[in-house]
Amino acid sequence: MTMAKKSTAFEYAPAPESRSIVDIKPSYGLFIDGEFVDGRGKSFKTISPSTEEVLAEIAEGDAADVDLAVKAARRAYTRVWSKMSGAERGKYLFRIARIIQERAREFAVLESIDNGKPIKETRDVDVPTVAAHFFYYAGWADKLGYAGYGEDPQPLGVAGQVIPWNFPLLMLAWKIAPALACGNTVVLKPAETTPLTALLFAEVCQQADLPPGVVNILTGAGETGRAIVSHPDVNKVAFTGSTDVGRAIAKAVAGSDKRVTLELGGKAANIVYDDAPVDQAVEGIVNGIFFNQGHVCCAGSRLLVQESIAEEVLAKLKRRMKTLRVGDPLDKNTDIGAINSAEQLAKIRELSEIGEAEGAERWAPKCDLPSTGFWFPPTIFTGVSQAHRIAREEIFGPVLSVLTFRTPKEAVEKANNTPFGLSAGIWTEKGSLILWTASQLRAGVVWSNTFNRFDPASPFGGYKESGYGREGGRHGLEAYLR
Template sequence: MVLSYAPAPESRAVVDIDSSYGLFIDGEFTDAASGSAFKSVNPATEEVLADIAEAGPDDVDRAVAAARRAYDRVWSRMSGRDRGKYLYRIARIIQERARELAVLESIDNGKPIRESRDVDVPLVAAHFFYYAGWADKLPYAGFGVDPRPHGVAGQVIPWNFPLLMLAWKIAPALAAGNTVVLKPAETTPLTALLFAQICQQADLPPGVVNIVTGAGETGRLLVEHPGVDKVAFTGSTEVGKAIARAVAGTDKKVTLELGGKAANIVFDDAPLDQAVEGIVNGIFFNQGHVCCAGSRLLVQESVYDDVLARLKRRLGTLRVGDPLDKNTDIGAINSSEQLQRIRTLSDVGEAEGAERWSPACDLPDRGYWFPPTVFTGVTQAHRIAREEIFGPVLSVLTFRTPAEAVEKANNTPYGLSAGVWTDKGSRILWMSNQLKAGVVWANTFNKFDPTSPFGGYKESGYGREGGRHGLEAYLAH
């Protein structure tokens, strides 16, 4: 029996999208010095949403200067208790405007409204609440009795979780007493610009948060600016390496949260229905646009056929389509460029001999779409098992023993996350110690909490975000 769902679209009326947006510098929206602009596009429909100002060298100079003034004159002199009040105020406004933020995120990014409403925006508010609580307790964080902020933080965030990555960066920076210049991704700037309005609504002192929009060149100008004391970046390993080279030999502090190719490991004693849900959540959540996605499924040979059959049956129930429909499980791919990369690497997987399968699903005529896809017959030499696809594509491998599972899981240049599915607590602990990954989930996947640190090893970057550990990057001690 196949259930059909009537459309249940979320109204766009809650969101007002302006035809154009300027840069947010020193508490005000302002035009780019050059007058350059680019377009933000709805990936589900390809409609142009707004013209966005493109920041150049003069604009980045102005933003960094505004952040420095705010740091020297106001923010670094303010008590932690008073800084915390601003963070609490921002958190409450985010909660009050949660529906507006969720709808705008889904329009600009392509992710299902169910995810932006139930996962992203609540976590954004939670991060601001959490770090608001730390603002007056920094001497007790374990980083010295007199921890001090670095000064001006230059932050560059990706397009997969635009608002959540903003919260991960801005909340701890402000709590620690730094001021911020943030560059959102060029394909998803709208919620960052709405956050700028929230800063105004919260009466945050001008210059404490500045937002400069643009593409890679704008990010490079920010990272390399001599007035920036701390650099935080989330994005591709390739760009992360370029940033590390650019800041080498300077006094800048750097944290990098980069790519991943996580192993999701299912043992024969795992609760298989629960594991299948975890597999689906691990790779198809947010269209697979997740750096810690469980894109490599390692299944013990004795349950391989059973797991694969259950997984295919479950994928047949996933609904692909309108991100604003509350029934949608998989939304639009964020951009035409990302869609092309997913297609290219999937074609390579087939050409190298892996077997490709997708459930029957109708894709919309307009927009950027890719069906949930599973590859079997995958070896560790396949590119689809080694390279980050960043899309709804799962590679399935097998193993016989726990030692083999560890060896295959660790056979990657990345080290961001992993998942273990088993009934044995002792095996979970043993596997967690063996796996070279910053986060290991046990009998779950993609669970986040503002109190818990997140970050990777090897080519997945260095530094931690979230939790008490997330303060360390923003404090000199």
């Protein structure tokens, strides 16, 4: 058949989401006892990772600030929050859920600017899931006796919560919603590079008339986090972040009465069997590793593909990767945004270079990366073996290591051959193989014929060095009840 003359290419014109909806102040204080107060000490700058422009000056909470915040939280706990009926607590959380829905666009744009992730994701994933999470836990507040943790379960007290930069607002929701539903009050520290949506959330608490001190937001870096975790009047520590910091927290609270949950790193295997629905598997691989620039603790960073279809899958994967659009996070057609920080970019580059040096073959589609900001193209490494560092260490970026296997048992063996155990993926049209594989995997979340799905009703958390405790679902209540 003859090939007809080609049309002009279908170039998508820029479709930027307007920034005008957000009002970023030049500087921000700390949110303590229902009010914004000036920090007493140092401050730091938060920048846009896609342009490197300074967005705002942020107060750095010191030990005295932390003490004030914990005291406010304790007061609110004792005098108001723990005494309030579950139904009334629930109604506050419903209000928060609704205000987040009402201000969804503002949150989506602000998150995209501060974090560098595409507006498509903040708009369609982060913010709706945040609202859903508050809505879900709002409903638990007056039903705790049905949750299976005793007839009349009680809150713990003050929760100290430290969250990461990859899903700033979503991780805040995962921490605050169950804590409040169960009757606890919180002191939360957002990540140093992404404080803005947490500070906007403080405003939501004000609009919802949440009693002062129930939620306190302290910005800062590692020191601030350490002060919160080690404060003697904190009853519960919840942390999401790296395994190294998680380990340090577990040591720091050893011998105390503090309860701890940790949601840490991962190196998830995404297993593709030869009878997989191939086109959907390719989507799942792409979603698994390139969603949120690969800044996902449960990212499917190790592709384990059955040798008999490896060539076909890789060909389709590469073709698909060529259609990924990397660039301005606020452009509605952007699939992959900016790497969150210079530090993270350096780490991704370093591990990628090690991958090459160790003999793996590196491939990335051609893409024009902006000249300012932090960028890394979607990348895959083939010819990777279990011994390679890129098969073992969490890169936390858009970098996929591809390994092959011959039998289901080999797939499971390789998948489990890691100190991590957060998540895994399975792709096959055979139901019994899905369930067998899932039963063998040492991972807290197993996705079958899908990947990176999150729902407030579904518990999330890891095995082994990926941490302990679950967030989400009925199981997520346990961490905040006694």
